[in-house]
Amino acid sequence: MTPGLPRRLLVAAFAVAAAPVPASAWEPQRPITIIVPAGTGGGADQMARAIQAIVAKHGLAPQPIVVANKAGGAGAEGFLEIKNSRGNPHMLVITLSNLFTTPLATGVPFSWRDITPVKMMALDEFVLWVNAESPWRTAADFVAAARAGKLRIAGTGSRQEDQIITVAIGKAIGAEFTYVPFAGGGTVAMQLVGGHVDATVNNPIEAVSHWRAGKLRPLCVFDSRRLPVTQTMTATMAWSDIPTCKESGLDVEYLMLRGFFMPPGVPQAAIAYYQGLLERVRQTPEWQELMVQGAFNTTTMEGDAFAQWLAREEERHRTLMAEAGFLAR
Amino acid sequence: MEVAAAAAFAAIGVLAVADSLRGGIAWGMDGPQSGTFPFWIGCLLILSSLATLLRAALTPSRTLFASAAELRSVARILLPAAAFVAAIQAIGLYVPAAALIAWFMVRLGGHGPAVALASGVAAAALIFVAFERWFLVALPKGPIEAVFGY
Amino acid sequence: MDNLAALMAGFAVALSPENLLLMVAGVVLGVIIGVLPGLGGANGVAILLPLTFSMSPVGAIIMLSCIYWGALFGGAITSILFNIPGEPWSVATTFDGYPMAQQGRAAEALTAAFTSSFVGALFAIVMITAIAPLVAEFALRFGPPEFFAVMFLAFASFVGMGRGSALKTVAAMMAGFLLACVGLDTVTGQLRLTFGSTELMRGFDFLVAVIGLFGISEILLSIEEGLSFRGAKARLGLGVVLRTWKELPRHWLISLRSCLIGCWMGVTPAGATPASFMSYGMARRLARDGAAFGTGRIEGVVAPETAAHAAGVSALLPMLTLGVPGSPTAAVLLSGLIMWGLQPGPMLFVEQADFVWGLIASMYLGNIVGLAVVIALVPWFAAILRIPFAIVAALILVACAIGAFTVNNAPFDVVVMLIFGVVGYVLKKLDYPLAPMVLALVLGNRTEQAFRQSLLLSGGSLGVFFGNWLVGPIMATGLVMLFWPLLARLGAAIRARV
Numbered sequence: 001m002t003p004g005l006p007r008r009l010l011v012a013a014f015a016v017a018a019a020p021v022p023a024s025a026w027e028p029q030r031p032i033t034i035i036v037p038a039g040t041g042g043g044a045d046q047m048a049r050a051i052q053a054i055v056a057k058h059g060l061a062p063q064p065i066v067v068a069n070k071a072g073g074a075g076a077e078g079f080l081e082i083k084n085s086r087g088n089p090h091m092l093v094i095t096l097s098n099l100f101t102t103p104l105a106t107g108v109p110f111s112w113r114d115i116t117p118v119k120m121m122a123l124d125e126f127v128l129w130v131n132a133e134s135p136w137r138t139a140a141d142f143v144a145a146a147r148a149g150k151l152r153i154a155g156t157g158s159r160q161e162d163q164i165i166t167v168a169i170g171k172a173i174g175a176e177f178t179y180v181p182f183a184g185g186g187t188v189a190m191q192l193v194g195g196h197v198d199a200t201v202n203n204p205i206e207a208v209s210h211w212r213a214g215k216l217r218p219l220c221v222f223d224s225r226r227l228p229v230t231q232t233m234t235a236t237m238a239w240s241d242i243p244t245c246k247e248s249g250l251d252v253e254y255l256m257l258r259g260f261f262m263p264p265g266v267p268q269a270a271i272a273y274y275q276g277l278l279e280r281v282r283q284t285p286e287w288q289e290l291m292v293q294g295a296f297n298t299t300t301m302e303g304d305a306f307a308q309w310l311a312r313e314e315e316r317h318r319t320l321m322a323e324a325g326f327l328a329r
Numbered sequence: 330m331e332v333a334a335a336a337a338f339a340a341i342g343v344l345a346v347a348d349s350l351r352g353g354i355a356w357g358m359d360g361p362q363s364g365t366f367p368f369w370i371g372c373l374l375i376l377s378s379l380a381t382l383l384r385a386a387l388t389p390s391r392t393l394f395a396s397a398a399e400l401r402s403v404a405r406i407l408l409p410a411a412a413f414v415a416a417i418q419a420i421g422l423y424v425p426a427a428a429l430i431a432w433f434m435v436r437l438g439g440h441g442p443a444v445a446l447a448s449g450v451a452a453a454a455l456i457f458v459a460f461e462r463w464f465l466v467a468l469p470k471g472p473i474e475a476v477f478g479y
Numbered sequence: 480m481d482n483l484a485a486l487m488a489g490f491a492v493a494l495s496p497e498n499l500l501l502m503v504a505g506v507v508l509g510v511i512i513g514v515l516p517g518l519g520g521a522n523g524v525a526i527l528l529p530l531t532f533s534m535s536p537v538g539a540i541i542m543l544s545c546i547y548w549g550a551l552f553g554g555a556i557t558s559i560l561f562n563i564p565g566e567p568w569s570v571a572t573t574f575d576g577y578p579m580a581q582q583g584r585a586a587e588a589l590t591a592a593f594t595s596s597f598v599g600a601l602f603a604i605v606m607i608t609a610i611a612p613l614v615a616e617f618a619l620r621f622g623p624p625e626f627f628a629v630m631f632l633a634f635a636s637f638v639g640m641g642r643g644s645a646l647k648t649v650a651a652m653m654a655g656f657l658l659a660c661v662g663l664d665t666v667t668g669q670l671r672l673t674f675g676s677t678e679l680m681r682g683f684d685f686l687v688a689v690i691g692l693f694g695i696s697e698i699l700l701s702i703e704e705g706l707s708f709r710g711a712k713a714r715l716g717l718g719v720v721l722r723t724w725k726e727l728p729r730h731w732l733i734s735l736r737s738c739l740i741g742c743w744m745g746v747t748p749a750g751a752t753p754a755s756f757m758s759y760g761m762a763r764r765l766a767r768d769g770a771a772f773g774t775g776r777i778e779g780v781v782a783p784e785t786a787a788h789a790a791g792v793s794a795l796l797p798m799l800t801l802g803v804p805g806s807p808t809a810a811v812l813l814s815g816l817i818m819w820g821l822q823p824g825p826m827l828f829v830e831q832a833d834f835v836w837g838l839i840a841s842m843y844l845g846n847i848v849g850l851a852v853v854i855a856l857v858p859w860f861a862a863i864l865r866i867p868f869a870i871v872a873a874l875i876l877v878a879c880a881i882g883a884f885t886v887n888n889a890p891f892d893v894v895v896m897l898i899f900g901v902v903g904y905v906l907k908k909l910d911y912p913l914a915p916m917v918l919a920l921v922l923g924n925r926t927e928q929a930f931r932q933s934l935l936l937s938g939g940s941l942g943v944f945f946g947n948w949l950v951g952p953i954m955a956t957g958l959v960m961l962f963w964p965l966l967a968r969l970g971a972a973i974r975a976r977v
Contacts (some may be wrong), residue, residue: 066466066467069888074663077889108677120564157665158667180936181937183665186801186813189802196623197936206802209802209824210801212822212825231563298891334911338650341654344672347655348672348674349671352671361931362533366656370660371653373653374653374823377647377649377653378646378650380646381646395703403904405702406698406699406872407699407901410876411897413876414880414893414897415748417880417884424879426880429873429877433870434870436869436870437868437872438868438869440869448870449720452874456881467517468884
């Protein structure tokens with residue numbers, strides 16, 4: 001027993017009194033870094049910065065959160081940094097689908113099994129959008145047009161989620177598309193509004209304002225059930241009025257992970273701490289507002305359930321990408 | 330020096346062309362394959378630097394690239410700078426920064442070692458407060474910062 | 480007229496003493512961010528965004544947009560004083576700004592830069608106030624072929640800029656293109672020119688390369704020529720400011736042209752960087768004594784600064800009306816708007832009119848406050864050049880190292896920066912022009928992307944670049960610019976014969 005111990009106990013006691021955390025709790029000693037394996041302004045970046053702000057505003061953590069973007073090599077840079085920071089309990093990474101696609105497409109030696117899954121925060125939906133002036137009113141119209149001639153679909157990045165969905169649609173209906181990659185979701189939506197391409201598979205939050213302005217038309221959502229938000233967004237429609245692609249005869253499903261991971265070999269107590277912290281973030285009104293704005297699927301998972309989900313998704317991406325010929329040569 | 334620089338440029342071009350052939354330079358599934366653009370750029374680079382190389386080799390210039398004295402004074406900056414950059418990789422930014430400032434003040438500015446050292450440490454401390462505390466930007470840190478709990 | 484009334488209401492909100500204080504604080508913070516290399520613009524706003532979260536939305540957006548103005552103003556300072564551009568769009572400012580500082584005219588160059596920024600920004604704000612919806616409509620017409628045409632025009636108006644060997648210009652530009660190619664190919668998702676190295680995977684960031692090529696190499700050149708920066712005799716005092724102001728109206732034509740180029744580039748959204756290069760190129764091409772550019776001409780500071788800031792401000796317009804940020808900094812501001820529950824896009828002007836006009840009003844006021852603050856600081860900035868070389872050189876090295884590191888949080892980038900410093904030193908001694916190299920490095924990727932996207936859309940036909948009334952004329956202008964020296968000679972020959 002060191003002489004310093006009683007004082008530390010006292011501090012711990014205060015901490016327990018101040019915040020509803022279990023007595024044996026681990027607490028961060030230094031600023032917490034959230035690594036974003038994507039550029040500034042994208043969906044993952046927005047979510048990381050929203051969490052940073054929510055934690056700061058409600059005083060949820062004793063140390064500030066720092067957000068660092070490491071987008072190099074389609075995010076490989078950020079993931080490798082996490083993989084190589086073994087045992088560092090002050091580091092988190094927020095993931096998007098490039099957790100699976102980047103190692104498969106580039107051959108960078110990395111997999112989700114190399115790092116520690118913490119918590120799934122939400123799943124991002126994908127919607128099939130067309131220009132409001134196009135003649136296609138339903139997914140069936142679109143499918144018929146796609147079979148008749150090669151349509152152009154714009155998406156974010158290459159060999160990532162948008163292109164995977166595009167290829168999956170093509171396979172499901174036996175048609176071919178020209179996929180045109182752009183840098184960000186906002187630009188993609190604008191290309192569609194400007195009539196430079198025929199369709200997009202934007203996330204809800206990337207296209208919502210154009211929808212509300214009557215420039216874009218949603219045809220169907222790539223989920224097994226309709227979106228839960230019933231609040232009307234346009235004069236006549238709510239998110240929940242968009243049919244699923246499956247019920248419209250286009251059998252494709254895709255959801256994108258928004259979750260947190262830590263470096264390998266971190267103490268169990270630290271994982272538990274961040275799971276608690278993120279759960280409290282999920283309870284704040286700001287977070288719930290963000291979920292409604294972006295029509296997110298608010299599924300959350302931890303531990304074994306999360307690991308099983310990850311294994312399943314990884315396998316699915318491998319299959320999808322192998323069929324599309326996207327695997328690294 | 331002229332010849333060496335042109336040769337270096339040409340070598341970069343050859344590297345680029347070689348790597349581009351691996352990526353493919355034809356029309357692929359995603360439009361022009363990823364090697365197309367660097368391939369032609371690499372070819373242009375090789376051509377232009379070979380021309381420079383020929384011209385330099387045929388008309389030897391009489392002007393010296395740099396005199397020995399000039400090179401010595403450049404080395405007085407470049408060597409400490411290189412040491413500084415190397416040290417950042419190993420022990421973080423703050424200690425080497427203090428050392429670099431102090432070194433320059435003593436060797437180039439003719440200040441006393443005590444003044445120089447104090448200025449170096451003060452500057453490093455200021456940088457620390459500005460970046461780590463105010464702007465919450467984490468700069469590279471080593472064992473010495475770890476002692477203070479960072 | 481509705482707009483005008485709404486704007487007046489916006490002024491009433493923005494003019495409260497509390498908000499004015501926030502403006503001054505924002506501008507000062509922004510200038511600091513702009514001066515520290517690597518922290519500028521997007522990073523700075525991103526870092527400070529959470530701090531504003533506890534404020535009211537109006538106060539927060541005023542503060543943030545003033546940080547944005549401050550950073551825009553601040554970027555010019557290091558370009559002129561130390562030849563270190565903190566942002567891509569400040570590169571063109573170094574071409575004449577730094578020679579001016581070397582001649583002891585730092586204060587004059589700074590005043591010209593700040594004033595031009597102000598003029599450009601003001602022009603863009605007036606445009607936003609007057610014809611926002613119209614402009615948004617125009618922006619939508621820009622697809623990949625148009626984007627490529629604009630990039631082509633930027634390159635074309637700049638080719639032949641360097642004095643000296645044409646072969647070396649080509650070599651430097653091609654090397655810049657290749658550097659831009661390193662890393663992930665965004666169109667096919669393959670790694671290029673990385674040779675298996677994970678450090679090279681992220682590619683060469685513009686800032687890291689430019690800090691080395693321009694900043695570090697300049698220190699090496701200075702020490703070679705003796706232990707001093709040649710700007711040490713800078714005249715101080717606000718008298719210089721007044722004298723410069725008296726001279727500036729003479730360049731109204733350049734200003735106007737640069738404003739138009741800037742607004743066009745900002746809205747489309749090609750961004751501030753091509754705007755500044757294109758504007759500099761045009762000013763030089765159309766000047767009677769174009770060859771004197773690069774030796775410390777005040778027009779060489781006015782043109783790029785005006786265009787860059789007109790573009791910087793009008794970049795906010797596509798963000799507000801279309802939800803597409805025109806610059807990285809605007810992207811971070813965008814995420815701020817979303818955090819306050821505002822949904823940028825076509826509906827913002829309808830649903831949140833108060834907020835939008837409050838923001839526009841704060842743009843007017845923020846710019847005026849910004850100009851006042853930075854002009855008052857001109858003598859102090861110029862005085863930095865009086866610090867002994869030994870100390871300044873060390874501080875610049877440290878600042879450059881921090882800047883190179885913060886771009887990607889990668890210690891390896893500091894090594895890359897130093898290598899670029901040595902390369903820059905050697906190339907400068909051998910009369911290789913660095914400007915084309917940097918231009919290619921900055922715009923190379925986006926140009927290649929736009930080119931390939933266009934070909935994808937057209938199925939491989941080059942006709943897409945002359946396919947409609949918008950892209951055709953831009954390409955034609957670009958071709959004329961490219962072959963201008965040839966055409967001019969041809970014209971002279973014909974005239975001589977007649």
